[in-house]
Amino acid sequence: MDNNRITLLTKIAELYYMQGLTQSQISAKIHIHRTEISKLLKEARKLGIVQITINPNIKNSSNLQKFFIKNFNLKNMIIVPDTTESIDLKALGEFAGPYISNIITSNSTIGISWGRTLAHAISNxxxxxxxxxxxxxxxxxGPTGRLKNDYQSNRLVYLLSEKLNANSETLNTPAIVSSNTLKEELLSNPNNQIVFNYWDKLDYAIVGIGSNLITELEQWKEFYKNSNFSDIFKNTAVVGDLLSHPFTQNGDFIDISKLNIISIDMQKLKEVPNVIGLACGKNKVNAILGALNTGILDILITTDTTALAIKKIYDKKSQM
Structure with missing residues (x-):
């Protein structure tokens, strides 16, 4: 086989397996028909250019799934095979999107949060x-700073409504405002009231899980810019948050009465029949465990290595 063919196969394999591009995206990028891309990927595997290995730590993901369902009273647990740290979120989205879209039923109301993880899932x-x-x-x-539009909740609401041929409503207010007076004004706004009324009759809530270890990320800084939310995360007990409601690893929520947050109340969120949490990665392990301990999540979607890391901490604490 000539070198040009090897170069082509290697390039396509890198785009698909390492950069996470879809076959359609690769087709558009290198101007080869999508059906041919699939054949070339098979050829690359046959020649050994691509070598797929099995993670020896995951001998039985079914047992791991059962562990989480039993110990955290979940309806379901979706364990995504890990890829590489750089494209974990993409892999998570590729599994989460079709799964969630399949379980959603007609005549339902869906609430969503914000962030990269949700953006990847909704795109799939x-x-x-x-x-x-x-x-x-x-x-x-929404954010108090200039968060990338792709990650904002109103934008994600629009994208999801298009995927599901659904109706949508937007919330025209920052997540954190400067005073209680302003908060009350925004809460009484007739347009916002429409959204708040839907919070009382949600069938599904799809949420990301924030972590105290991602506060240096630009998206986190922009969402909470010019607010004192970061002060809450200086509390050494805080490991993460759900919709800007911080919690400890034991699942206890921190008092945020001094903050003027506009989001669904955590007790109301807990009453939603299907709360689906999406998160993965080393910097989310303690946060996901804390979120599970709140008792709010009904379904968790994460990667296998993240799930194993959570179980390790859980087992260690159980032995103490």
């Missing part, structure tokens, strides 16, 4: 015109 939702009478709403206000 299966477009469905058969389901009907679905409404999508945000569960929290």
């Amino acid at each position: 939702f299966t477009k469905n015109n058969k389901k009907h009478n679905i409404t999508v709403v945000p569960l929290i206000g």
Whole structure:
């Protein structure tokens, strides 16, 4: 086989397996038909250019799944095979999108949060015109800084509503405002009231899980810019948050009465029949464990290595 062929196969394999591009994206990038891309990937595997290995730590993901369902009273646990740290979120989204879009039913109301993890999942939702009478709403206000539009809840609401052929409503307020007076004004706004009313009748809530170890990321800084939310995360007990409500590893929520946060109340979120949490990575392990301990999540979607790391901490604490 000539070197040009080897170079082509290697390039396609790198784009697909290492950079996480879809076959359609590769097709557009190198101007080869999508069906040919699939054949070339098979050829690359056959020649040994791509070597797929099995993670020896995951001998039985079914047992790991059962562990989480039993110990955290989950309805389901989706364990995504890990890839590489750089494309964990993409892999998570590729699994989460089709799974969630499949379980959502007609005549339902969906609430969503914000962030990269949700953006990846929503981009992978299966477009469905058969389901009907679905409404999508945000569960929290927007950023106080200039967060990338792709990650904002109102934008994600719009994208998800298009995927599901659904209705949508937006929340026109920051997540954290400067005073209680302003908060009350925004809460009484008729347009925002429409969204708040939907919070009382949610069937699904799809949420990311924040971590105390990601406060240096630009997206985190922009979301909470010019607010004193970061002061809460200086509390050594805080490991993460759900919709800007910080919690400890034991699942206890921290008092945030001094903050003027506009998001769904955690007790109300707990009453939602299907709360789906998405998160993965080394910097989210303690945060995911804390989120599980709140008792709010009904379904968790994460990677195998993240799940194992959470179980390790859980087992260690149980032996103490």
